[in-house]
Amino acid sequence: FKSWMGERAIVYREKNNITKSIANGTAVNIVTMVFGNMGNDSATGVVFTRNGHDGTKELEGEYLLNAQGEDVVAGVRTGKDILTLQDEMPKSYSELNNACKKLEKHFREPQDIEFTIEQGKFYLLQTRTAKMSAAALIKTSVDMVKEKLIDKNKAITRIPAQQLEALLHKTIDQNRIKEYKQIAKGIAASPGAASGIVVFDVKKAITMGENNTKVILIRKETKPEDVPAFFSSEGILTSQGGKSSHAAIVSRGMGKPCIVGCTELKI
Numbered sequence: 111f112k113s114w115m116g117e118r119a120i121v122y123r124e125k126n127n128i129t130k131s132i133a134n135g136t137a138v139n140i141v142t143m144v145f146g147n148m149g150n151d152s153a154t155g156v157v158f159t160r161n162g163h164d165g166t167k168e169l170e171g172e173y174l175l176n177a178q179g180e181d182v183v184a185g186v187r188t189g190k191d192i193l194t195l196q197d198e199m200p201k202s203y204s205e206l207n208n209a210c211k212k213l214e215k216h217f218r219e220p221q222d223i224e225f226t227i228e229q230g231k232f233y234l235l236q237t238r239t240a241k242m243s244a245a246a247l248i249k250t251s252v253d254m255v256k257e258k259l260i261d262k263n264k265a266i267t268r269i270p271a272q273q274l275e276a277l278l279h280k281t282i283d284q285n286r287i288k289e290y291k292q293i294a295k296g297i298a299a300s301p302g303a304a305s306g307i308v309v310f311d312v313k314k315a316i317t318m319g320e321n322n323t324k325v326i327l328i329r330k331e332t333k334p335e336d337v338p339a340f341f342s343s344e345g346i347l348t349s350q351g352g353k354s355s356h357a358a359i360v361s362r363g364m365g366k367p368c369i370v371g372c373t374e375l376k377i
Contacts, residue, residue, distance in 0.1 A: 118337045152175070157210060162353070251268060308326055326344055328375070328377065
């Protein structure tokens with residue numbers, strides 16, 4: 111319960127205007143522990159009911175065989191595309207697909223779902239509203255009105271005003287892109303373009319950012335305690351992790367450019 115007053119929790123509440131009247135403490139759910147690391151008939155993963163980058167109505171996510179959930183979310187290992195589960199575990203994929211449809215219909219929002227398969231048995235761990243880019247929010251609003259999931263008023267009010275600004279994100283001029291040498295390639299986790307001084311240390315990134323120095327935060331993988339540095343950085347780059355990793359999800363929610371799983375990068 112002490113984590114409520116941890117540095118990253120305080121910064122997160124400040125940046126997202128979460129007052130004491132909205133929330134004033136940590137809740138804990140007590141549930142049965144399930145294991146995704148019980149062999150090759152077990153797995154764990156994260157799935158989004160719609161594409162978080164562009165809003166396309168398709169399952170997007172990753173999973174790992176014989177692993178625990180933290181391995182996917184922390185980006186310690188780069189997961190397999192969720193569609194591959196259809197071939198490796200067709201029964202579990204079918205159950206997951208059905209659960210995605212039911213949850214999205216119930217909550218009337220694209221969902222970010224964590225699941226575990228323990229020795230062939232499918233378990234839903236949690237679901238929440240998916241964090242999406244501004245472009246994805248607009249597309250999903252239009253699509254969900256057409257699908258009669260939400261009305262036009264809800265379609266407008268579900269898009270945070272400050273996130274619409276992300277549609278004006280910088281991009282590299284496609285006419286001049288050949289002038290630049292591509293050094294490495296990773297997974298596009300959050301759209302935009304950024305330049306700045308490379309910083310590996312979280313505290314240093316915060317200090318430099320607060321002094322109006324443009325920085326790019328580079329980490330092997332990001333942890334929740336790195337979040338304060340995200341606010342101060344122009345962009346985030348990691349050598350590990352996929353689209354479901356911590357860095358990818360948080361960056362997308364903040365509208366910060368982010369590339370993950372850049373395996374050519376040695377830190």
